[in-house]
Amino acid sequence: MALNDETTYAGAIRRALREELARDAHVCLIGEEVGFGAGGERPAYGLLGEFGPDRVMEVPASGSALIGAATGLALMGLRPVVELPFAAMSGESFSQIVAAAQLHWRTAGTMHAPLVIRAPYGTHADPWRATSPDAWFAGVPGLRIVIPSTPFDALGLLKAAIRDNNPVLFLEGHYFYRRLREVLTEADVLVPLGSAEIRRDGEDVTLLTWGAAVYTAMEAAERVAVAGISTEVIDLRTVLPYDAVTVAESIRRTGRVLIVQDAPRTGGIGAEIAASIAEAHGAELRVPLMRVAAPDVPFPAALELAAAFAPDVMRVSDALHTIMEKRD
Amino acid sequence: MALNDETTYAGAIRRALREELARDAHVCLIGEEVGFGAGGERPAYGLLGEFGPDRVMEVPASGSALIGAATGLALMGLRPVVELPFAAMSGESFSQIVAAAQLHWRTAGTMHAPLVIRAPYGTHADPWRATSPDAWFAGVPGLRIVIPSTPFDALGLLKAAIRDNNPVLFLEGHYFYRRLREVLTEADVLVPLGSAEIRRDGEDVTLLTWGAAVYTAMEAAERVAVAGISTEVIDLRTVLPYDAVTVAESIRRTGRVLIVQDAPRTGGIGAEIAASIAEAHGAELRVPLMRVAAPDVPFPAALELAAAFAPDVMRVSDALHTIMEKRD
C-alpha cells in the first residue's frame, strides 16, 4: 500500500473502504470520482476493479441528487459511503443532508439513514474548495461529524462510521492524503465514534483540538513545556457530538481550557465546545477559557495570506502562556 | 394598514419594503410569491401593483438560482430584497448564500453584495418548513443575521438591512405576521444592525434572547421578580454579529448570564454567544452561564410535542432561579 510498510492517510481510508466492502455486502460506494475517475492518490483508487460497479457506483457530478440517492440506497437496506469531490460541495446538498439527518427522528425510529459522507477539504486552490464545512453542520440535529488527524484514526473511524446507523459527515484533510504515514496493525481497527484521544498528558491546561490543528497544538505544547507549562492535548476526533467525558475528566484536573481550531472563529465547532464547557465546568475553571481560531474570513489562496489564517505554533503557545499568566 | 392605527408585523415589513422601494430606485424585490402570488396576509402584498414588474419580480420556484440571480442584480448596482417562501429553503441555496457572503472579501473590497434575504420561519405545518436556519448560517463569514421580535424592529431593521452593503439574512417569525400589532410612528424608522435593545432593566441576571423567545423571557422575568430576582432582558435583534458592547455592560453589573433560544441547543446562535462571553467575561461571571434551548431535534408537528420544544416560561423561570441559587 505504501512504502516501508507505512500506510498513508489516503491509504488508510482506502483500506477502511476495502475492508468494509469485503465484510458487509450492504456497504457500497457512490460518488463522482470513485471509479475510473479516481486517480492513484485518491482513496477510492482501485476499488471499482475489486468490487465491481454494483458496489462502487460512479455517477455524474451533482451534489444534491448524490445525497438524495444515497438516502434511497439506505432506505433499501444498503450502507452507502458517499464521496464528495470536495467538502464545500456539501453546501449544494445541504437540504438533502439535513433531510437524511432528520429521517430517523421524523419516522419515529422506524427508518434510519446509515450513510457516510466522505468529504475532503483544504487545498490551496481556492477559498471555496478549501473550506471545511464543519461550522455549517454544527447545528444539524441527527448528524455526527468526524475529523480524523492520523492514518490510524482515519482507518478506525471510517470503519466505525460505516457501521454506525446514523449519517456521518467524515471530513478528510486533503493535504494529509499523501503527507501522513503510519505503520498500521493488520488487525481489524475500530475507533468508536464520539471517543476523544489524549495525544499528550498534562496537568496545567486542557487543549482541545482536532484535524490538522492537532499537530500545531502538539508542537506548541512541547515548546511551552520548556517554560514549565504542562499541556494536555486532546484530539476530539469526533467533533459532534464530542467526548464530553474525557474532556470533563481533564478539565477537572487542569482547570484551564484552550480550544484550538483551524477554522474561522465565529460559529465554529469550537463555539459549541466552549459553550458547553462554560456551562458544565464554569465553576471549575480557574481562568476563563480561550479559543484560538482562524479569523472570520474564507481560506485565502496566497501562501502569504494562508500562513496568517490558521493558528500557528506561535499563536497557540502565546495563548498557552496567556492562560497560565491569568490570575486564578 | 391595520385596524386601530396599529400595524401588524407583516404590515411593518410591507411598510419597510414600500418606503425603501419609494426612496431608492435601486431597491427591488424578487421572489416566488412577491407579486400575484402574495396573499393579503403576506408582507409583499400589493407592492407589484404599486411599483410594477421591473421593481417587484415574481419568478419561478427555485431557491438556488434565486439567490444567484439576486447576486447578479447586486453586481449591476441594484439592491435586491429576496423573499424565500419559507426559511428552510435557504438550505437549497446554501452555496449561493455563502458565495454572496464571500464576495466582498474575495474581490478585495472591489465588489459587494447588498442583498437582503427575507425568510419566514415557523409554522406548524411540518418540521422542515418550521425550521429556522440561524444555526446553519452562524459560521458563514460575511453574513449578518437579523431576527426582529416586534413590528417596530421589523420595520427599522429591514430598512437598515436594505441600506446595508452586506448580505443580510432576515428571519421573520411567521406566526408574528398577524399576531403582533403596534402603533408605529410615521417618521422614517431605522434600527441600526448590530444594536441590541434592553427590553427590561435588571440587576441580578442578564438574559440574552431574540425572536419569539423574547416574549417567553419577559414573562419569566416578571414571574421571578415576585421572588425578588431582577432580570435584565436583552433582545439581541441582530444575532450575528451581535451587540457585544451592550451585553458586556450588562454582564459587568449582573455577573450572571442566561441565554434563551427557541432553536435546538447544539451549534445554535447561543453557542457562539456563550463562547464569546465565556472568553471575554469569564472572570466577571459569579456563576457559570447557562443556556436554555430546544432539544436537538427538528420542530415537531403535533401541538403536544411542539409545546415541549421551545423553552416555556416555566423552564426559563426555573433557570433564572437556578442561576440565582448557585453560589458565587
Next chain:
Amino acid sequence: MSTPPNPLLALYQQMSLTRALEDAIRDLVRSRQILGTLHVGRGHEAVTTGTTAALARGDIVAPGGRDLGVLLARGIAPRQILAQWLRRAAAPSGGRTGAMHFGDMRDALVIPATALPTLAVAVGTALATKARGENRVTVAYLEDTATNTGDFHEAMNLAATQDLPVICVVATNTYVGKLATRPYRPKHLADRAAAYGIPGYVVDGGDVLAVREAMTHAVALARAGRGPVLLEAKIFRVAGQTEADSVPRETLDEWRARDPIERFTRHLLALDALSDALTYEFAAATLATVQDALAYAQHAPAPDPLSLMDHRFAPDDALVMGPPVEAPVGMTGERVLPWR
C-alpha cells in the same frame, strides 16, 4: 343485461375512496382539528389510481403531498393516514410530522415524503434495485413546479445516465399555488425528457384508463432496462390549492365537467358496468371505511410530550432496513385493496 363484476370497478372504488378520505381530511382542516393546510388532490384521483394500477407489489413509490390515492393503492390503511394527519401517537411518525409525510419501506414500499422533492431518493432506491438485480421499478410523483428545482434535474440526469428503472409522474394541474400560470416555457413538461435523452409522454390525467395504459407502457420500458421515463399527466385541479383559497362559482362548474370521477362514472354507466344500486353499495362501503378511520384517529391518543427527544440517533441494533431482497412477483394490474 347484467355482467359479472367488472374489474374496472376496483379503479372506481379506489378513486371514490381517495376522494372521500380527502374530503374527510378537508373537513378536519376546516374545523381546525388539523392545523396547517391541505394541498388539495381533488382532480388528481385518476393519476394516482391509474398509475398505481400498473405497478406490481414489489415496486416502490415516492408520493408527494397530494398523492393520497397512491398511499391507499399501496395498502396503507385509512386509519393510519388519518392518525398521521391528526398527528396522533399511533401515527406512523408518532405525531412528529403531519400531512402525508410518512412512509413504509418494509411492506408498502412507500418512500417517506418531506417538503423536499423525493425524486432523488427514488433514484437511489432504483439504483439499489438495479445493483441487486431486482426487477422493481420506482415511481416518483411530482407536482409541476417541482420540475423547476435543481434536485429534479440532477436526479433525472443521474437516473438517465445509469439507465435506472425510475418513472417520474408529473401531474400538471395548470395551477401554481393560487395562480393559473405556467412557471416554465415549454408547451409540455414532458418535453423536459429531451434533456435526459429519455422518453417523455403526455397523457390525459383525467382519464383513468388512459393513465393506466400509458403507465403500463412506461413500466414495461423501465423493467426492460431502458432507463427512466417522464410521464406528464395533464389534469385540472378541481379545488383551491389549499382550503384557504376561494373559488368562483363559474370555475366550480367548469371543474365539475372535468372531474375524473364523474368522467369515469359516465364511462362505466355507458358500459353498463355500474348501476345505481352498485353506486350506492360502493358509496356505503366507502363511507363506512372513512368513518371507521375517523373514529379511530379522532379517539387515538396524542403523542406524549416526553417522546419528543426519543430517536435522536439510531441505535447500533437498528434493524436492517428495506424490503425483503427477493425479486418481486411480476403481478400487475387490478388487485384487491389490502386494507379492506
Next chain:
Amino acid sequence: MSTPPNPLLALYQQMSLTRALEDAIRDLVRSRQILGTLHVGRGHEAVTTGTTAALARGDIVAPGGRDLGVLLARGIAPRQILAQWLRRAAAPSGGRTGAMHFGDMRDALVIPATALPTLAVAVGTALATKARGENRVTVAYLEDTATNTGDFHEAMNLAATQDLPVICVVATNTYVGKLATRPYRPKHLADRAAAYGIPGYVVDGGDVLAVREAMTHAVALARAGRGPVLLEAKIFRVAGQTEADSVPRETLDEWRARDPIERFTRHLLALDALSDALTYEFAAATLATVQDALAYAQHAPAPDPLSLMDHRFAPDDALVMGPPVEAPVGMTGERVLPWR
C-alpha cells in the same frame, strides 16, 4: 498579391495570445511557482474568441475556469491575469483567490468566477438589464458537466420564463476530468434547450468563424427580446484536464489535427491573409506581451499577511456597483484589443 490587413487577423492574434498566455501559466504551474491546478483551456480558443467577437462593449460575460480568452477579449490585461494566477497583492483579488476567480463589473463587465457555476448570477445581471431597459446581453460560459448541476436548470428556467437576454455557451470537450465519457444521455447538450422552450444550437467549436456566426445569431435573438439561447460548441480538449494528467503520444497527434489555431492558420494561409512574415511578426508581439506580463507579475509583491482581515464587511460608503447605466453602444465585431 497582397491585401490590406485582414480583419480576421484580430481573431488570429487573440487566439494566439490566449494560447501563449495559458502556456505561460502552465509553465508557472509546472515550475511550482503557481500552486494548485490549471484547468486546461487548450483547444477552447476558438470558442472564447469566436463568441466574444460577436459581443458589444456593454455586454456582460461570466467566464468559467477555462475561459482565459474571454478575459483577454474583454480587455483584462495580461499583467492582471498573471498577477492573479500568482496571487500577488496587485492582483484583482489581492491574492485572496487564485486562478481566474476575479472579475470587473465597472468596465470589462466580467462577473467574477467562483467554484460554483455563475450562470445564476449571469441570469441576475440579465434581469437587471431588462428591468432597466438596457439592451445588453449576458453570456455565461459553462463546461459540459456544469449542465448536470441543479443550478444550471434553475437558472435556465428562470431566464426562460422571464425572456431574459442570456446566452449560455457550453463547451463540450468530450472529457470529464480524466475520463473521455459522457455523463449525460442526450446526444447533444443543446438538446437541453427543449426543457426551457428556448433555441439550442450546436456549432463546431474548433472553427472560430462558425462560432462567431452562430453567436451573432444567438446575440441577435437575445437582443430582440426572444429570451435565452443555449449554444453548444463541440470541441476537443488538446491537453489533460489539469497539468497532472499525462496523455499518450497517439492522442497528442490526434489533438494536433483538431487544434483550432492550426485550423484557422491553414484557413488564413489559404486566403492569403497570413504570410510567414506576418506570423513571425505576430508571434513576436505576442511573446513580448506575455513576457512583459510575466516580468510584471513575477516581480510584483506578495500580499501583506496583515491584509487578510481587511474587507470582512463592506462599509456603508461602498461605491454603488455595476456599469454606468446608459445603454451600450451597439458596436459589435472585431475591435482593437484594449490591452495592446
